[in-house]
Amino acid sequence: MKKALKIIGYTIGSIIGLIILLVLGVFLYLNISAGKIARKAQAMESGEVKTLTIDGFTFRDLNKNGKLDVYEDSRKPVDDRVSDLLSQMTLEEKAGTMFITMVGINKDGSVNEKPSLRDPFSLLEEGASKMLFMKHMNHLNILTGAGKKAMAEWYNNLQKLEEKSRLGIPVSIASDPRNHFSSNPLASALSGDMTQFPEPLGLAAIGDSAEVEEFGDIARQEYLALGIRIALHPQADLATEPRWIRMNGTFGEDAHLASKLVGAYIKGFQGDSIGPNSVVCMVKHFSGGGPQKEGIDPHLEIQKGQTYPGNNFKYHLLPFEAAFRAGAVEIMPYYGVPTGQTSEDVGFSFNKEIIIGLLRDKYHFDGIVCTDWGIVTDMKMFGKKMASARAWGMQNATEEERVLKIINAGVDQFGGEAIPEKVIKLVNDGKISIERIDNSVRRLLKMKFRLGLFDNPFVDVENAIKIVGNEKFKAAGDLAQRKSIVLLKNDTIDRKPVLPLKKGIKIYVKNINPAKAAKFGTVVSKPEEADIAIIRLQTPSEVLPNSGILGRLMRAGDLDFKGKEKEDILGLLSKVPTVVDIYFSRPAVIPEISAACKGLFASFGADDNALLDVVFGNFNPNGKLPVEMPSSMEAVRNQKEDVPYDSKDPLYKFGFGLSY
Secondary structure, three states: OHHHHHHHHHHHHHHHHHHHHHHHHHHHHHHHHHHHHHHHHHOOOOOOOEEEEEOOEEEEEOOOOOOOOHHHOOOOOHHHHHHHHHHHOOHHHHHHHOEEEEEOEOOOOOEOOOOEOOEHHHHHOOOHHHHHHHOOOOEEEEOOOOOHHHHHHHHHHHHHHHOOOOOOOOOEEEEOOOOEOOOOHHHHHHHOOOOOEOOHHHHHHHOOHHHHHHHHHHHHHHHHHHOEEEEOOOEOOOOOOOOOOOHHHOOOOOHHHHHHHHHHHHHHHHOOOOOOOOOEEEEEEEOOOOOEHHHOOOOOOOOOOEOOOOOOHHHHHHHHHHHHHOOOOEEEEOOOOEOOOOOOOOOHHHOHHHHHHHHHHHOOOOOEEEOOOOOOOOEEEOOEEEEOOOOOOOOOOOHHHHHHHHHHHOOOEEEOOOOHHHHHHHHHOOOOOHHHHHHHHHHHHHHHHHOOOOOOOOOOHHHHHHHOOOHHHHHHHHHHHHHHOEEEEEOEEOOEEOOOOOOOOEEEEEOOOHHHHOOOOEEOOOHHHOOEEEEEEEOOOEOOOOOHHHHHHOOEOOOEOOHHHHHHHHHHHHHOOEEEEEEOOOOOEOHHHHHHOOEEEEEOOOOHHHHHHHHOOOOOOOOOOOOOEOOOHHHHHHOOOOOOOOOOOOOEOOOOOEOO
16 A cells, blocks of 8 residues: 555656646746847847937937937927828838737846746736837736836836837836735735725725825826826726626726716826826726626626626716716727627627727717727647637637728727737738728827827836825825725614724634734634624635636626535624625625624725724724625526616615714
8 A cells, every 4th residue: 555655656746747847848948939039129129219409409319310300309299290200100110009918027127028937927928129129019018016116117128128119119008907905916916016095996985086086196196107108997887787707996886976986087097188297098898898698707708798688788888978078088898799789799899880880980089999908819829729819709700800800890909919910911911001000000109199208208216216105195095995995784782883893802803914903902813702703705706617717817606605604604603793894896695694793894995904993983984885785696697787776675775884
């Protein structure tokens, strides 16, 4: 027996060793290849940018020709500068401008050229020099981050590198949200040193447009200090389907509340007009990504499209109309298929009736339209298809056919893609006119000029250190976290309200930092020893069958606790009076927990200190639910995906919230 176990152990060890060697071998191969490509790309550099002084003004000689071109002259009208630059661009440079994808940040602030074992995301990112000089791309988005000093230095290093391109077109950097508190490690990696407010659903719980505009202004200043000029948000989607995994990025299910807050959000980021101090919002996901059938997100291959059983398509447009009134200049359609709403069931970015018919013609939107990330290129490894692009309705089309369909639909830019050669081929084959390409490139260049990037693309590193996460901003974020917490239940003991708790009592905590709780009372190790327990829970989720790797990251499904997990929670509640906080990534279905607990809160991105301040009365809760809490999964299944607050007999209604 021992011999057999030893053989099994050796075998397993050998297999693990081979896997490690294989992974290291693949990484080494990718690393060496990336290094060769970077050197080849850097050989295409055109030299350093020098300055020209004319009539007392200093200008950057971006194309290094020793004279002042119209596009280099900050005194000229923007349209004239765009036309001059466009006339100098090759087809390859124009095509590159139409793509934006991920770029890595080295922790020391240097430009990333190779994959790193310390950053798994770097395996998804191409080297900076390859994108800038070989693919002629000048829009990039960052996934992870670094410390604020390193991020600012990295940004300047990237712009210095891009200056060496033939025309010196500056890079526009985009980012997903970075200013929301989350216990999710991925979200925390994005946040870094930046100020942490509650998530958008929490801002909706506050419901104050002035608060949202303040948030936008603070986030704008931090983005601007680090060189991020395009915010890939807000989500103007409506959270009418409670199972949808992305609803925490919305302003809830009520179109009128969401419209008010979307407008304030955009004003905070962009200001009254686009200029050198603006961060442009790419509002998503036109024409509303909330009504997913059964709540299954279209990131997943098992998605079922968007559905409108309540004939409520127009309701989901209201927050986008507010965005247009607020000056929205960039729009992102979603992956989903607006089933039955147009003459062909294809995803929004492929859908000419949505982009040209609705967005361009009806709403007269002449800004930038950028696809959501990864709707063209199937993921391959060593020639084998590993995952499909999210080209819903166009799964059987070639990548070239998908690109053609997207451009003909009226889209300007491809998100999460780096395949300008597809556009070049379509033009050379006569399938797309150069005039059509010029229309999109003109919009993209115009935004760079309006943001002042051509005249000064660099940031002040010392200023970034002072601005990002400063004490004033942090205080505003901390206050907003407290304001967003919603009190749902405050039971009585001996005819007295349980909440707020008295300080100094014996408390048992779960999923709360004991050191933070100790500031308010004596933390005990067993529930039986406590006067009261305080526990934090998250809305349940599950891995949907056949949903792949993304399905593990974007866990969806039912909203109720089940089995042993539910038994353990109810068991604790039966042992000691308990205050429960539910983090609302989605509305939890918790009728038994609600009935058994003594106090119940809903939070939307708040740290332990914020919650404990509310529980112990340092802050009086006044948030209101931005979505209803259904009373059962049966009620969830019977509601209509596109209709707000329509589940039968909700446990807590939209807009509900108590105070002390």
